[in-house]
Amino acid sequence: MSKNLEISYSDFKGLNVAAPENKIPPEYSPYTQNFFPRNNELRSRPVFRTVLPSPNAQVLGTAGFFDPTGQLHSVTLSPGGAVTQQLAQFTPTNTLVYIPFSGASSILDSATPISWRVFAGVLYFCNGTNAIGYWDGINSQWQQLNTNVTGAFGAVGSVGGFYLAESNNSLILANTLELVSQGAISPPFVVASGGTGYAIGDTGTINGGSTLAAYVIDTVDGSGAVLTFSLTSAGLGYSIASGIATTTGGSQPGVGTDFTVNITNLATTLTSFPYRVRWSANGIPNIWDPATNISAGSNDFLDVPDSITGLLTMGSSVVYIFRTNGITEQVVNATGSALPFQWNHLWGEQRGIGNVYPGTIDSYGSVGFFVDFENIYQVSVYSFEPIGGFARDSIMADIAAATGFILGGMTDQWVNGYVYLCYMLCIPVANGTKFWIYSLEDKTWVPFFVSGFSITCKPFRLWTA
Amino acid sequence: MAYSPSYQKQKGRGVANGGFTPTHAYNFIPGILNGAVVMNAFDPGQGFNDVNDGGFHYFRIEEVKTMRYPTFRRVGIIYRDLGIATIQVALSAVDDNGQVNTNAVAGVYPSFTIGTKLATGRLCQKFLDTVITGMLPQMGIIRAANAGPVSISKMWLTTEVEDTSF
Numbered sequence: 001m002s003k004n005l006e007i008s009y010s011d012f013k014g015l016n017v018a019a020p021e022n023k024i025p026p027e028y029s030p031y032t033q034n035f036f037p038r039n040n041e042l043r044s045r046p047v048f049r050t051v052l053p054s055p056n057a058q059v060l061g062t063a064g065f066f067d068p069t070g071q072l073h074s075v076t077l078s079p080g081g082a083v084t085q086q087l088a089q090f091t092p093t094n095t096l097v098y099i100p101f102s103g104a105s106s107i108l109d110s111a112t113p114i115s116w117r118v119f120a121g122v123l124y125f126c127n128g129t130n131a132i133g134y135w136d137g138i139n140s141q142w143q144q145l146n147t148n149v150t151g152a153f154g155a156v157g158s159v160g161g162f163y164l165a166e167s168n169n170s171l172i173l174a175n176t177l178e179l180v181s182q183g184a185i186s187p188p189f190v191v192a193s194g195g196t197g198y199a200i201g202d203t204g205t206i207n208g209g210s211t212l213a214a215y216v217i218d219t220v221d222g223s224g225a226v227l228t229f230s231l232t233s234a235g236l237g238y239s240i241a242s243g244i245a246t247t248t249g250g251s252q253p254g255v256g257t258d259f260t261v262n263i264t265n266l267a268t269t270l271t272s273f274p275y276r277v278r279w280s281a282n283g284i285p286n287i288w289d290p291a292t293n294i295s296a297g298s299n300d301f302l303d304v305p306d307s308i309t310g311l312l313t314m315g316s317s318v319v320y321i322f323r324t325n326g327i328t329e330q331v332v333n334a335t336g337s338a339l340p341f342q343w344n345h346l347w348g349e350q351r352g353i354g355n356v357y358p359g360t361i362d363s364y365g366s367v368g369f370f371v372d373f374e375n376i377y378q379v380s381v382y383s384f385e386p387i388g389g390f391a392r393d394s395i396m397a398d399i400a401a402a403t404g405f406i407l408g409g410m411t412d413q414w415v416n417g418y419v420y421l422c423y424m425l426c427i428p429v430a431n432g433t434k435f436w437i438y439s440l441e442d443k444t445w446v447p448f449f450v451s452g453f454s455i456t457c458k459p460f461r462l463w464t465a
Numbered sequence: 466m467a468y469s470p471s472y473q474k475q476k477g478r479g480v481a482n483g484g485f486t487p488t489h490a491y492n493f494i495p496g497i498l499n500g501a502v503v504m505n506a507f508d509p510g511q512g513f514n515d516v517n518d519g520g521f522h523y524f525r526i527e528e529v530k531t532m533r534y535p536t537f538r539r540v541g542i543i544y545r546d547l548g549i550a551t552i553q554v555a556l557s558a559v560d561d562n563g564q565v566n567t568n569a570v571a572g573v574y575p576s577f578t579i580g581t582k583l584a585t586g587r588l589c590q591k592f593l594d595t596v597i598t599g600m601l602p603q604m605g606i607i608r609a610a611n612a613g614p615v616s617i618s619k620m621w622l623t624t625e626v627e628d629t630s631f
Contacts, residue, residue: 005535008621009524009604021526022601031605034520035615041545044520044608044615046509051491054502059495071481076495076504092485099482138479411492418509426494433496451518453505457495463487 014444057081061114067137550613558599
């Protein structure tokens with residue numbers, strides 16, 4: 001005796017590799033690509049097409065913002081190209097117009113993904129140099145932000161970094177790059193006169209490094225113990241810290257044969273501070289020097305063992321500062337004071353949950369995402385939830401095979417009217433890019449693969465005309 | 466329809482350098498496609514028939530009935546008519562020596578052609594007669610690049626299976 005049997009599949013979900021193929025629920029798939037569940041239907045993935053004209057160099061950032069006049073701008077950032085073609089904006093006819101840089105040479109790195117933030121109608125951006133760029137949507141050029149500091153934590157000159165955010169009306173910069181002074185050359189240099197002693201009007205040279213400074217003796221006191229001099233030609237890369245020198249001996253009574261000067265090296269070294277957070281003065285994004293405004297400042301996370309790998313803001317007062325093996329919560333302490341923020345390392349161990357891939361952090365309102373060594377996490381206010389779920393092992397296998405920057409972005413509308421709120425984790429692999437799509441509604445993952453495509457910038461929804 | 470910002474243009478604050486009234490949104494995915502810099506997007510507005518990349522979706526492996534060796538003869542589909550598309554149906558099963566059988570003929574799986582030129586958007590139904598015999602059957606669908614847009618509401622496998630106890 002036999003009976004009819006029907007095995008059916010509907011109400012489709014995503015990938016499930018967390019159990020043998022005969023143990024997974026029927027709505028899941030053990031093996032899928034370029035299909036995705038949409039309102040319980042199973043659809044082939046949408047067309048992947050070129051929408052707009054492209055900049056001349058690869059795009060490392062896209063941003064959209066309303067300028068202070070209320071006008072909307074959608075821009076691309078391509079630091080690898082010509083300086084005059086690094087920032088482009090879409091026009092009302094959906095062509096590209098370049099906004100030139102006001103400087104002579106680029107202040108951006110040519111390969112690092114852009115981190116950006118809009119503050120008071122101005123777009124600020126950085127990508128791993130000691131500079132921050134900005135454009136207000138009004139000026140004919142984009143410019144370098146004044147981020148100069150004078151001696152704060154040893155830095156002299158402009159500061160920049162990898163990650164930019166805003167909290168409590170201050171721009172926040174993390175994992176910084178700064179120019180650090182080389183300090184005094186020690187011991188004090190001895191300038192020899194050749195044994196004939198010094199007299200007013202004598203000239204000579206001081207060698208403070210690779211170049212010489214020329215001097216002329218201005219005065220010699222009665223005993224010859226003290227003389228003053230002027231530089232007639234300054235040496236490059238150093239300064240004479242003391243203009244008064246003391247004789248150190250001599251063959252003629254009262255007149256020395258040589259004298260000493262203190263020389264300060266003006267040369268600076270571009271130095272990474274992967275554990276440093278800096279913030280601008282409250283409400284003043286172009287003041288970063290605490291000597292100018294005490295509400296600007298910096299903090300080094302010397303009490304944790306790892307580097308900062310990203311920022312994620314939650315509201316105006318909370319910033320999650322991600323580290324390789326941990327997360328630090330930054331909250332407001334005393335607005336406008338010398339210590340406007342306080343920090344709480346949620347954990348600071350040698351190993352722990354952190355953001356391993358800097359480009360994977362992204363947020364949508366109160367929800368954020370990042371990728372750790374062992375899972376993908378969803379961030380909500382005061383909670384971290386692993387969401388790799390049934391697809392985690394496949395995602396991690398692709399991450400292990402990545403051939404470039406792994407990037408992640410939140411999407412709300414894929415195009416007008418097509419709402420699909422998801423986190424899109426983009427992994428460049430051999431022959432193309434793998435897109436892992438996490439639906440916030442279904443809480444499932446599906447993979448897309450686009451052959452011949454290498455992603456350079458995290459997904460971001462932009463308006464066009 | 467134009468997007469309406471929630472606040473009005475500000476006065477006395479200079480003149481914007483460019484900008485536009487927004488009408489369309491795209492989830493841009495910039496990158497390099499076959500050597501060229503591109504501003505690309507997955508665009509459902511242009512349909513679900515990607516011309517460059519195909520796809521596949523396999524369903525779970527079924528335990529039909531212990532110690533039985535069923536033969537499936539028909540596959541059914543309820544789909545949404547988004548236009549003409551071709552779907553290959555891949556069936557496989559194993560015998561008790563671990564040999565994998567498939568319904569492929571000369572290495573090619575049988576296929577459905579679904580949908581209409583009109584792309585009515587209506588749900589439709591179709592059957593495909595194809596045979597697979599063995600244990601632990603599994604069904605999958607394969608869509609080749611440029612094979613048309615596919616949207617499936619339900620799929621099923623049918624057979625008759627011996628119900629008499631040993």
